[in-house]
Amino acid sequence: QKEVEQNSGPLSVPEGAIASLNCTYSDRGSQSFFWYRQYSGKSPELIMFIYSNGDKEDGRFTAQLNKASQYVSLLIRDSQPSDSATYLCAVNSAGNQFYFGTGTSLTVIP
Amino acid sequence: DAGVIQSPRHEVTEMGQEVTLRCKPISGHNSLFWYRQTMMRGLELLIYFNNNVPIDDSGMPEDRFSAKMPNASFSTLKIQPSEPRDSAVYFCASSSTRGSRSGHDEQFFGPGTRLTVL
Numbered sequence: 001q002k003e004v005e006q007n008s009g010p011l012s013v014p015e016g017a018i019a020s021l022n023c024t025y026s027d028r029g030s031q032s033f034f035w036y037r038q039y040s041g042k043s044p045e046l047i048m049f050i051y052s053n054g055d056k057e058d059g060r061f062t063a064q065l066n067k068a069s070q071y072v073s074l075l076i077r078d079s080q081p082s083d084s085a086t087y088l089c090a091v092n093s094a095g096n097q098f099y100f101g102t103g104t105s106l107t108v109i110p
Numbered sequence: 111d112a113g114v115i116q117s118p119r120h121e122v123t124e125m126g127q128e129v130t131l132r133c134k135p136i137s138g139h140n141s142l143f144w145y146r147q148t149m150m151r152g153l154e155l156l157i158y159f160n161n162n163v164p165i166d167d168s169g170m171p172e173d174r175f176s177a178k179m180p181n182a183s184f185s186t187l188k189i190q191p192s193e194p195r196d197s198a199v200y201f202c203a204s205s206s207t208r209g210s211r212s213g214h215d216e217q218f219f220g221p222g223t224r225l226t227v228l
Contacts, residue, residue: 034216043201043219044153088153090217097166098143098217102152 003027004091006101014109019076021104023089026070033065033072034090038103044088048074079108114220116202122226128190131223134183135204143217144177144187145201153201159185160207192227199224 005024013019021035032051036044050056050063050072062075072091076083089101115134123129135142143158157167159179167177174193179185189196203217 043222045219046216049216098155098158100145100153100155 002101003093003099004089004101006087006089006104008102008104010105010107012107012109013079015079015081017079017108019079019083019106019108021074021076021087021089021106023072023074023091023101024070025072025089025091025093025099027091027093028067028070030067030070030091030093032092033063034092035061035063035072035074036088036090036100038086038088040085076106079106081108081110084108114202114204114218116200116220116223118223119221120224120226122228123192124228125193126191127227128188129192129196129225129227131187131189131200131202131225133185133187133202133220135185135202136218137183139204139206139218140182141205141207142179142185143203143205144185145203145219146198147201147222148198156187189225192225194227197225197227 003026035048037047038044048061048063050065053065053067056063060077064073084107086103086105088103091099114136117132141160144156145153146156147153156169157177158165162179175189177187199222201222202220205217
């Protein structure tokens, strides 16, 4: 079992819709959770992080964490074509090791 | 700050040759990470350093790979001898654990080195 699992997609949503990206992790002691966005040919860049159960909102982005279910998600409201990218979920495990999922490819259709 | 700096940006070499990738972390960051990214395996952590000391190298695929961090502002990843299956994009990232509740703060990635081994 991989430490961090993501649906590879591709996920396609129309412009203006909500895009929902999901991630599960195996280490129940994991402490911090990150979402990175990676455009084709570029390096990953952090867009959200969350440490506590519940929701965290930043502009059009909302991160949701459920430690009991070992589940973290990213919602993108009012999706724009510029949101088309691969989204990587990353988890800092209890052993202080950093694990990335393989990423979900998102395409926002104008 | 210029961000994480990596060189070279592209490297094409022949099988059996030695390859050295270089990284300069963000000034003041005390953790440095080397990753390899391929379509098949995604982003894989190879090794990370904290305060210039290697903490976890379990991701280093084999003895052909070695990494050093002689000081806080420089690290190298060396592959000797290189093989075609080493072709990938290699990213260096840095972060600061100082004052971070989780022990790791966000990682800032360099632009990557695209390695092609023929």
